[in-house]
Amino acid sequence: MRWTEKYRPKIFDDIIGNGKQKKEVETWVTNWKEGKPQQCLLLVGPAGTGKTTFAHVIANEFSDFIELNASDKRSYDIIMNTVGESATTKSFFTGENNYRLIILDEVDGIHGTDDRGGTRAIGKIIKDSIHPIVMTANDFYSKRLTTIKTKCKVIKIGKVHTNSINALLKRICVKEGIGADPEAVRVLAKGANGDMRSALNILQAIAEDSKKLRMSDLEIVSQKDNTNNIFDSVRRVLKSKSIDKIKNSLILDEDPTFVMEYIAENIPREYEKDSEIKKAYDMISEADLYFGRAQQSRNYTYWRYASDLMGVGVASSKEKTYKKFTRLTGAMAFSLMSRTRGKRSLRDKISEKMSEKLHMSNNVAISMFPYFEIMFENDDVAYDIATFLDLDEDEIKRFRKRKIPKSVIKRKEKERQEYLAKNKLESKSEENLPDSFKTIKSPSQDKSSEKSVTSPSKAKKSNNSKKLDESKTKQQESSDNLIISDNVENYKKNNNSKENNNSFVESKGNGSEVDNDSIAENKNNTSKKDSSSKKDNDSKKTKEDSAQKSLFNF
Amino acid sequence: MNGPWVEKYRPKTLDDVVGQRHIIEHLENYVEEESMPNLMFTGPAGVGKTTTALALVKTILGEYWRQNFLELNASDARGIETVRTNIKNFCRLKPVGAPFRIVFLDEVDNMTKDAQHALRREMEMYTKTASFILSCNYSSKIIDPIQSRCAIFRFAPIKGQDIAKRLEYISEQENIDYDESAIEIIVYFAEGDMRKALNLLQAASSGEGKITEDKIYNVVSKARPKDINDMITKALTCDFMGARDLLRETMVLQGTSGEDMVNQIYQDVTKRAMEGNMDNEVYIDLIEAIADSDFRIREGANPRIQLEALLTKFL
Numbered sequence: 001m002r003w004t005e006k007y008r009p010k011i012f013d014d015i016i017g018n019g020k021q022k023k024e025v026e027t028w029v030t031n032w033k034e035g036k037p038q039q040c041l042l043l044v045g046p047a048g049t050g051k052t053t054f055a056h057v058i059a060n061e062f063s064d065f066i067e068l069n070a071s072d073k074r075s076y077d078i079i080m081n082t083v084g085e086s087a088t089t090k091s092f093f094t095g096e097n098n099y100r101l102i103i104l105d106e107v108d109g110i111h112g113t114d115d116r117g118g119t120r121a122i123g124k125i126i127k128d129s130i131h132p133i134v135m136t137a138n139d140f141y142s143k144r145l146t147t148i149k150t151k152c153k154v155i156k157i158g159k160v161h162t163n164s165i166n167a168l169l170k171r172i173c174v175k176e177g178i179g180a181d182p183e184a185v186r187v188l189a190k191g192a193n194g195d196m197r198s199a200l201n202i203l204q205a206i207a208e209d210s211k212k213l214r215m216s217d218l219e220i221v222s223q224k225d226n227t228n229n230i231f232d233s234v235r236r237v238l239k240s241k242s243i244d245k246i247k248n249s250l251i252l253d254e255d256p257t258f259v260m261e262y263i264a265e266n267i268p269r270e271y272e273k274d275s276e277i278k279k280a281y282d283m284i285s286e287a288d289l290y291f292g293r294a295q296q297s298r299n300y301t302y303w304r305y306a307s308d309l310m311g312v313g314v315a316s317s318k319e320k321t322y323k324k325f326t327r328l329t330g331a332m333a334f335s336l337m338s339r340t341r342g343k344r345s346l347r348d349k350i351s352e353k354m355s356e357k358l359h360m361s362n363n364v365a366i367s368m369f370p371y372f373e374i375m376f377e378n379d380d381v382a383y384d385i386a387t388f389l390d391l392d393e394d395e396i397k398r399f400r401k402r403k404i405p406k407s408v409i410k411r412k413e414k415e416r417q418e419y420l421a422k423n424k425l426e427s428k429s430e431e432n433l434p435d436s437f438k439t440i441k442s443p444s445q446d447k448s449s450e451k452s453v454t455s456p457s458k459a460k461k462s463n464n465s466k467k468l469d470e471s472k473t474k475q476q477e478s479s480d481n482l483i484i485s486d487n488v489e490n491y492k493k494n495n496n497s498k499e500n501n502n503s504f505v506e507s508k509g510n511g512s513e514v515d516n517d518s519i520a521e522n523k524n525n526t527s528k529k530d531s532s533s534k535k536d537n538d539s540k541k542t543k544e545d546s547a548q549k550s551l552f553n554f
Numbered sequence: 555m556n557g558p559w560v561e562k563y564r565p566k567t568l569d570d571v572v573g574q575r576h577i578i579e580h581l582e583n584y585v586e587e588e589s590m591p592n593l594m595f596t597g598p599a600g601v602g603k604t605t606t607a608l609a610l611v612k613t614i615l616g617e618y619w620r621q622n623f624l625e626l627n628a629s630d631a632r633g634i635e636t637v638r639t640n641i642k643n644f645c646r647l648k649p650v651g652a653p654f655r656i657v658f659l660d661e662v663d664n665m666t667k668d669a670q671h672a673l674r675r676e677m678e679m680y681t682k683t684a685s686f687i688l689s690c691n692y693s694s695k696i697i698d699p700i701q702s703r704c705a706i707f708r709f710a711p712i713k714g715q716d717i718a719k720r721l722e723y724i725s726e727q728e729n730i731d732y733d734e735s736a737i738e739i740i741v742y743f744a745e746g747d748m749r750k751a752l753n754l755l756q757a758a759s760s761g762e763g764k765i766t767e768d769k770i771y772n773v774v775s776k777a778r779p780k781d782i783n784d785m786i787t788k789a790l791t792c793d794f795m796g797a798r799d800l801l802r803e804t805m806v807l808q809g810t811s812g813e814d815m816v817n818q819i820y821q822d823v824t825k826r827a828m829e830g831n832m833d834n835e836v837y838i839d840l841i842e843a844i845a846d847s848d849f850r851i852r853e854g855a856n857p858r859i860q861l862e863a864l865l866t867k868f869l
Contacts, residue, residue: 336802
């Protein structure tokens with residue numbers, strides 16, 4: 001049995017340290033018992049100081065309790081299902097003062113994405129509950145606590161004093177029959193840095209079997225990493241100049257680039273002189289460079305330089321330590337990212353459509369946005385581009401505030417319908433052909449169009465006066481162009497989808513099936529080709545109809 | 555279909571490709587021989603890398619080019635996973651009706667090193683059935699093993715006169731009236747980037763009437779994010795926090811890439827200096843700082859952090 005469980009206090013009197021807080025909690029419990037509902041309790045403090053112990057001791061005072069801790073998944077639904085109902089209902093058989101205690105352990109550990117809606121659920125339970133609630137958390141400044149903590153009675157549980165831990169360890173040594181060197185016990189107590197759990201665990205690890213505790217034993221078990229709160233570290237870097245302290249404070253259980261963002265964020269909040277900000281940011285930029293190099297080369301020893309640059313480097317950029325209280329904030333760039341998620345996803349949706357149709361990367365597509373904003377001021381152009389890119393209403397709104405006037409859409413659509421209808425008459429004879437024939441025919445049609453593209457454009461070089469010819473070519477090209485993008489799309493789909501013909505054929509895997517593949521793909525493309533042949537007709541038509549060519553590009 | 559002109563007027567054949575004559579001639583040899591090595595097209599944006607690749611693919615693969623062609627651009631997922639499944643699946647199949655199959659990968663310099671290494675294996679394994687065309691802005695970001703497996707073609711910025719000719723041609727196609735000087739201005743701002751030139755032209759033509767110099771200036775100033783100007787003004791007047799907020803908004807919300815930011819900052823600073831609003835010494839210090847940030851961003855540092863640091867130099 002773990003000693004931390006074995007010696008976990010069962011009643012208030014056994015709890016070590018935090019005397020004042022103990023009293024507050026006791027009053028809170030008594031009030032409940034006397035039928036006076038109290039605000040819910042939020043116990044905040046570092047690890048191993050007895051928050052969970054407090055919660056369980058309180059639980060012993062009530063007839064029943066439910067607990068939900070970090071090891072459980074805590075999304076909105078789960079919290080509501082497990083705790084939500086019992087929070088608002090009372091047992092039928094129990095008396096008036098028989099409350100059921102609700103314990104929510106480590107509420108700051110509710111995960112943003114995995115436990116979606118978790119904080120919201122807790123807020124709701126706090127509001128609706130008729131039972132006492134106790135919550136615990138490590139980090140008072142956690143974002144997830146901002147809404148919760150205003151509705152709670154917050155009790156800060158402090159680190160337990162070294163002497164108290166020392167006394168506790170001695171007592172346990174006696175009970176377990178351990179021959180302990182008092183000096184070693186003292187060192188152990190001090191090293192625990194207020195964390196009783198850690199001290200007990202180490203003691204058990206060393207002395208449970210050997211029944212001895214000597215100084216030399218302490219060397220083999222490493223002390224718990226003193227992970228710091230990120231804000232403490234940032235504050236240390238900005239306020240201190242002692243290399244030793246700064247380096248220690250940067251031993252954190254966080255992604256170092258994340259810590260760097262926090263430090264960078266708060267540099268201009270703490271430092272006042274421009275020269276200091278400049279110097280400090282120089283250090284950040286240098287650190288960032290090494291983080292980049294580390295990632296690229298997978299050589300993570302670079303991290304130590306980065307860490308020194310962003311820690312000691314930033315710290316020594318100040319001329320003097322400012323004697324003021326600075327409200328530190330989290331990295332705003334991150335919160336900006338989460339705030340603008342909707343806008344960014346709209347942006348990405350548009351750029352994805354563009355990248356597919358226009359053969360460009362998202363970045364290049366985004367760089368075209370400002371031009372689109374100008375082009376979209378013109379109703380007709382807006383309609384054309386939106387149709388070309390298949391943009392929906394929200395996406396159009398990204399480029400122009402007004403909707404495209406209905407009259408314009410109507411006119412444009414009518415033009416298109418008329419045009420298609422005209423075209424249909426002409427292409428009817430072809431459409432009556434059997435499918436198989438069409439499949440064979442269409443590629444060769446493509447070829448002919450391709451050839452006709454080539455020849456006049458060659459002529460263009462020698463003779464500029466053949467502009468009429470060229471204009472025809474252009475029409476063909478633009479329709480041809482659609483086919484390209486259609487096919488690229490088609491190809492991508494083919495390659496991505498699991499039921500795709502490629503992989504089906506391939507699983508049988510040999511040369512003779514390759515033909516099958518092409519047939520399959522041809523079939524896949526048949527519909528596309530149909531439309532492509534139509535487009536070819538479109539362009540032929542356009543030659544005759546040159547006056548209206550710019551209107552009828554469909 | 556009257557979509558964006560960058561697509562509508564994309565040259566369809568090698569012959570039509572604007573500029574890059576020496577490269578096109580080489581590529582035409584491949585067409586004649588019906589075989590080609592793996593190719594790498596490198597060069598700045600908008601000089602015709604993708605266009606050339608598409609035109610080459612169509613010419614060399616003939617009528618069945620669609621069946622034998624795979625295009626993956628930078629916005630498609632291109633992690634190791636894609637390289638190992640999609641590209642592999644494609645390369646494994648025999649070409650149909652064409653001498654070989656072609657895989658076109660855009661902006662390879664944005665692929666991770668790991669994905670590049672995976673890619674290199676594919677390039678080796680399927681030399682018989684498939685050729686690769688890779689395009690990138692900076693060949694220095696491509697791992698050596700890939701570079702050594704490719705014939706590298708360096709695309710230069712398109713010459714001003716070539717851009718001008720193309721713009722005039724398109725204007726005639728679209729029945730647009732233009733001033734000669736307006737074309738000149740577009741060419742000046744395009745800096746050899748055909749995509750930019752076409753976007754400028756189309757944006758300027760979406761208003762009423764003839765395209766004039768003023769209209770181009772108007773588009774240029776509208777299209778250039780105002781935020782950059784404001785940001786630099788704020789930084790120069792020692793409002794670092796304000797400038798930093800603007801920087802983040804531009805980068806996070808609008809999604810402007812680090813590279814674009816550096817370009818725009820450079821242009822804005824230069825403009826200020828040219829208009830006599832900045833001492834030579836201050837100017838050259840800033841240029842040094844900008845150059846340094848640019849270098850670091852290319853080295854793989856976090857662009858936003860680097861640019862935040864750059865802003866402190868303006869204080």
